[in-house]
Amino acid sequence: MRIVAGEFGGRPLKTLEGKTTRPTSDKVRGALFNMIGPFFEGGRVLDLFAGSGGLSIEAVSRGMAEAVLVEKDRRAQEIIQANISMTQVAERFTLLKMEAERAISQLSGQFDLVLLDPPYAKEQIVANIEALEEAGVLSEEVMIVCETDKAVDLPEEVSHFGIWKQKTYGISKVTVYVR
Structure with a gap:
């Protein structure tokens, strides 16, 4: 695993061994960012189920100003810290354990990109989007990127958001919601 493009392009990423996280492959990560960017001019990214942190580090590498990563698994938190250190710009990342x-419920400010790759996709994604909208932390131009198993069918609309793009890559499906 490595950063695909941008400021940190080519740098290796550590991943967590075992079945508790499913790191997004380089190929899917590259395709995902080509769908939504591929590069950004500032903004904030929220990675709600960060795993190894690869997606949000890729977003910052491609121009996002800062990232907030959320992860409850202690072993994954250690991997995220190591991956953030590799960037040598740790001040651009915040890890919420x-x-x-x-x-x-503790987030503040607005996010321009939200990455959702939860372990139990469909119900979790709908609930998370609704909660984020209710919390008022989504910018007007926000893109919500959901990565699921290809068998998961997400609703056409959630809260004030509709599917903008959707594509299947091997066993993964990427769905992008916008207002």
Whole structure:
């Protein structure tokens, strides 16, 4: 695993061994960012189920100003810290060591990109989008990127958001919601 493009392009990423996290492959990560960017001019990214932190580090590498990563698993938190250190710009990253629901209630400011790759996709994604909208932390131009198993069918609309793009890559499906 490595950063695909941008400021940190080519740098290796550590991943967590075992079945508690499913790191997004380099190929899917590259395709995902080509769908939504591929590069950004500032903004804030929220990675609600950060795993190894690869997606949000990729977003910052491609131009996002800062990232907030949320992860409850202690072993994954250690991997995230190591991956953030690799960037040598740790001040651009904030790691919240807690469950997604608790983190949502503590977030402040606005996010321009939200990354959702929860372990139990469909119900979790709908609930998270609704909670984020209710918390008032989503910018007007926010993109919500959901990564799921290809068998998961997300609703056409959630809260004030509709599917903008959707694509399947191997066993993964990427769905992008916008207002």
